[in-house]
Amino acid sequence: xxxxxxxxxxxxxxxxxxxxxxxxLELGSYLFGSFPGPSQPLQGSxxxxxxxxxxxxxxxxxPFATSPIGTRWINSDxxxxxxxxxxxxxxxRILNLGESSTFGFGVQYQQTYxxxxxxxxxxxLPERSIHSINAGVPGYSTLQGVxxxxxxxxxxAPDMVTLYFGYNDYLKVSYLSGRDGSRGQGAELGLSDWxxxxxxxxxxxxxxxxxAEHSNFFRGMLRxxxxxxxxxxxxxxxxxxxxxxxxxxxxxLARDFCRERNIELVIIVPIYKxxxxxxxxxxxxxxxxxxxxxxxxxVLPSRFVKPRADYFRDPVHPGPEGHRLIADAIAELxxxxxx
Numbered sequence: 001x002x003x004x005x006x007x008x009x010x011x012x013x014x015x016x017x018x019x020x021x022x023x024x025l026e027l028g029s030y031l032f033g034s035f036p037g038p039s040q041p042l043q044g045s046x047x048x049x050x051x052x053x054x055x056x057x058x059x060x061x062x063p064f065a066t067s068p069i070g071t072r073w074i075n076s077d078x079x080x081x082x083x084x085x086x087x088x089x090x091x092x093r094i095l096n097l098g099e100s101s102t103f104g105f106g107v108q109y110q111q112t113y114x115x116x117x118x119x120x121x122x123x124x125l126p127e128r129s130i131h132s133i134n135a136g137v138p139g140y141s142t143l144q145g146v147x148x149x150x151x152x153x154x155x156x157a158p159d160m161v162t163l164y165f166g167y168n169d170y171l172k173v174s175y176l177s178g179r180d181g182s183r184g185q186g187a188e189l190g191l192s193d194w195x196x197x198x199x200x201x202x203x204x205x206x207x208x209x210x211x212a213e214h215s216n217f218f219r220g221m222l223r224x225x226x227x228x229x230x231x232x233x234x235x236x237x238x239x240x241x242x243x244x245x246x247x248x249x250x251x252x253l254a255r256d257f258c259r260e261r262n263i264e265l266v267i268i269v270p271i272y273k274x275x276x277x278x279x280x281x282x283x284x285x286x287x288x289x290x291x292x293x294x295x296x297x298x299v300l301p302s303r304f305v306k307p308r309a310d311y312f313r314d315p316v317h318p319g320p321e322g323h324r325l326i327a328d329a330i331a332e333l334x335x336x337x338x339x
């Protein structure tokens with residue numbers, strides 16, 4: 001009994017000494033400044049005023065972030081939306097997952113296709129209480145959208161989910177050399193989004209990322225090992241973020257997730273001013289998975305009364321009139337599916 005007590009005392013002293021040392025190192029590290037936290041691993045989005053590091057999704061919208069002119073822009077759930085609140089029995093929710101076009105880069109919130117879609121469906125279906133939710137995040141790829149669906153969407157209890165992804169899947173793999181400190185400099189260079197996601201799901205990577213996110217001392221040690229803070233950008237010009245062979249399996253995951261929960265999944269083929277490589281692949285994958293599709297590149301050009309370029313702010317993002325036409329096309333398909 002005495003031996004056991006003595007062992008417990010020694011163990012307690014050892015743990016106490018270790019805790020004191022770690023606490024001292026952590027507090028002492030602030031004498032040298034507050035070191036920056038982990039950075040998002042892909043140079044696919046400008047982490048700025050309204051985005052934040054997100055271990056699972058690489059980055060996400062920062063709750064309660066404000067617009068460039070200082071008004072509140074993002075809700076507590078990290079969406080460009082008013083607060084959602086609890087879902088009422090009569091509510092029908094459409095969760096619109098997408099990239100910066102869905103987010104509404106360069107247009108006001110009320111001009112985004114998500115908001116316009118909700119208004120159109122409300123007018124056509126006055127007996128339903130429809131809420132079209134803008135869950136777009138600038139820079140997101142299909143991988144990030146599908147993982148958002150699998151990991152975050154159930155909180156919002158959607159009845160329908162739309163996916164609007166294309167352009168970012170084809171961006172060349174471009175990484176910040178430092179990223180989250182979970183691997184050595186440049187170790188993740190060249191990985192596709194899905195490969196990077198799987199690698200970051202390992203236990204040691206998760207532990208290192210958690211420590212880097214919460215410990216100033218650990219971040220300081222990483223800065224010693226990598227003085228430039230990992231800000232150098234490296235690009236693998238041979239690979240894209242979501243290669244063609246990943247797209248059908250990702251959409252299959254999304255379809256199966258939705259079917260298990262009685263959620264309707266709709267694929268939207270995005271429309272851009274100067275890009276269409278995604279269109280044929282999405283059409284083929286939607287057909288293979290027997291998913292409804294809104295084929296914007298096939299539908300909208302015949303509705304343009306002005307040059308196509310006039311409906312876009314730049315080569316990728318639609319302007320207000322572009323968002324209006326997108327909402328019209330989506331509403332035409334959805335109204336009979338919701339009725």
